[in-house]
Amino acid sequence: MVKLIKNATVYTPKYIGKKDILILNGKIAIIEEGINIDNFPLDIQMYDFSGKIVVPGFIDGHVHITGGGGEGDFSTRTPEINLRQLIKGGITTVVGCLGTDGITRSLENLYAKAKALNKEGVNAFIYTGSYAVPPVTFTGSIAKDIVLIDRVIGVGEIAISDHRSTQPTLEEIKKIVSNARLGGLISGKAGIVNFHVGSGKFGIDYLFDIVKDTEIPIINLYPTHMNRNKKLLEQGIEFAKMGGFFDLTTSFSTNEDKIRTVNYLMECYKSKVIDRVTLTSDGQGSLPKFDKDGNFIGLQIGEVTSLYEIVKTSVKKGYLPLEEALKTITVNPSRVLKLKFKGRLEKGYDADLVVLNENLEIDSVVSRGDFLMYKEKIVKKGTFED
Numbered sequence: 001m002v003k004l005i006k007n008a009t010v011y012t013p014k015y016i017g018k019k020d021i022l023i024l025n026g027k028i029a030i031i032e033e034g035i036n037i038d039n040f041p042l043d044i045q046m047y048d049f050s051g052k053i054v055v056p057g058f059i060d061g062h063v064h065i066t067g068g069g070g071e072g073d074f075s076t077r078t079p080e081i082n083l084r085q086l087i088k089g090g091i092t093t094v095v096g097c098l099g100t101d102g103i104t105r106s107l108e109n110l111y112a113k114a115k116a117l118n119k120e121g122v123n124a125f126i127y128t129g130s131y132a133v134p135p136v137t138f139t140g141s142i143a144k145d146i147v148l149i150d151r152v153i154g155v156g157e158i159a160i161s162d163h164r165s166t167q168p169t170l171e172e173i174k175k176i177v178s179n180a181r182l183g184g185l186i187s188g189k190a191g192i193v194n195f196h197v198g199s200g201k202f203g204i205d206y207l208f209d210i211v212k213d214t215e216i217p218i219i220n221l222y223p224t225h226m227n228r229n230k231k232l233l234e235q236g237i238e239f240a241k242m243g244g245f246f247d248l249t250t251s252f253s254t255n256e257d258k259i260r261t262v263n264y265l266m267e268c269y270k271s272k273v274i275d276r277v278t279l280t281s282d283g284q285g286s287l288p289k290f291d292k293d294g295n296f297i298g299l300q301i302g303e304v305t306s307l308y309e310i311v312k313t314s315v316k317k318g319y320l321p322l323e324e325a326l327k328t329i330t331v332n333p334s335r336v337l338k339l340k341f342k343g344r345l346e347k348g349y350d351a352d353l354v355v356l357n358e359n360l361e362i363d364s365v366v367s368r369g370d371f372l373m374y375k376e377k378i379v380k381k382g383t384f385e386d
């Protein structure tokens with residue numbers, strides 16, 4: 001089916017002004033002003049998006065798509081994601097992962113959920129592994145998982161500097177990263193390690209050591225939760241200045257958390273590292289609280305809708321221009337995750353896009369050329385969604 005989107009204000013995420021977009025077989029065929037279709041041989045569905053903004057579909061590189069949590073016993077295991085939540089958040093590409101609980105949660109279940117989401121209309125990839133070292137794997141080998149399992153793009157979330165980690169040694173981490181890199185090279189995938197960074201005093205020291213002491217390129221090291229505190233943010237900015245990418249988590253349990261994340265995003269922009277910063281939601285993951293003795297005192301569930309919420313809030317507060325903030329959930333993740341044809345609105349790229357109204361609220365969502373949401377109404381349902 002051919003679709004023509006007319007008169008939209010387009011951010012690729014770079015602002016390029018008012019354009020038409022022709023979509024053919026799920027790909028962007030043409031982006032230019034005033035596309036003329038008078039002699040076009042096929043029947044075309046026209047959509048006039050005058051007054052609307054069109055941006056690339058959002059990429060959320062860290063979501064517990066089969067649920068996470070469990071830090072407070074079996075009754076605190078969080079529920080899996082459903083398609084509706086991703087669509088509401090404008091998310092057309094997601095990377096699923098396991099977290100603390102790599103025992104009752106399985107990679108096979110994670111794989112099946114990613115395949116289901118792909119079938120239902122979005123684009124889903126996964127990490128092999130979980131918090132623990134040695135990591136759980138499909139095949140017994142990280143490199144083999146990345147090479148042989150089609151949706152696996154790397155390893156994560158491997159926990160460091162956290163009381164819930166397995167206290168991995170630097171040597172163990174080096175082995176994980178080198179095997180991930182090997183798998184990525186052989187398969188043409190990212191082969192990155194997504195590190196869960198806790199509030200422990202050593203932060204991402206291991207990552208700086210690996211860059212300093214080994215031949216492993218910084219690009220294979222991808223730390224998340226770097227907005228947990230000021231020290232981690234500063235380490236992240238230093239890491240970015242060395243050529244690394246780092247990630248801020250957008251799910252928040254209090255309004256203070258939300259404001260801190262928006263302020264830290266502005267600081268990344270002011271420190272001129274915004275091109276190496278991504279946002280991920282940690283959706284369906286738990287946001288657990290522990291007391292000073294390490295006792296569990298409660299948890300909340302991460303929301304994928306927080307991903308764009310943080311972008312929208314930072315733009316509305318005037319902290320960053322829209323085209324800069326959008327980079328963190330479009331082109332930047334597509335670069336670090338090495339997702340071909342994702343993250344930009346360009347000829348030849350997948351037709352994954354989000355339509356925003358003048359208040360920057362999500363109006364429509366398109367994935368691979370098909371509408372998932374149209375004029376604020378969800379038009380694509382998951383298998384069991386009513």
Ligand SMILES: CC(C)C[C@H](NC(=O)C[C@H](N)C(=O)O)C(=O)O
Pocket residue numbers: 064067068069070098099100101196198225228249282284285286287288
């Ligand atoms: C960044 C903070 C706020 C949340 C973060 N969540 C996870 O890492 C995922 C969670 N443990 C799970 O397995 O579902 C945390 O726990 O530190």
Ligand SMILES: [Zn+2]
Pocket residue numbers: 099157196197225
């Ligand atoms: Zn984590």
Ligand SMILES: [Zn+2]
Pocket residue numbers: 062064097099157282285
């Ligand atoms: Zn997580």
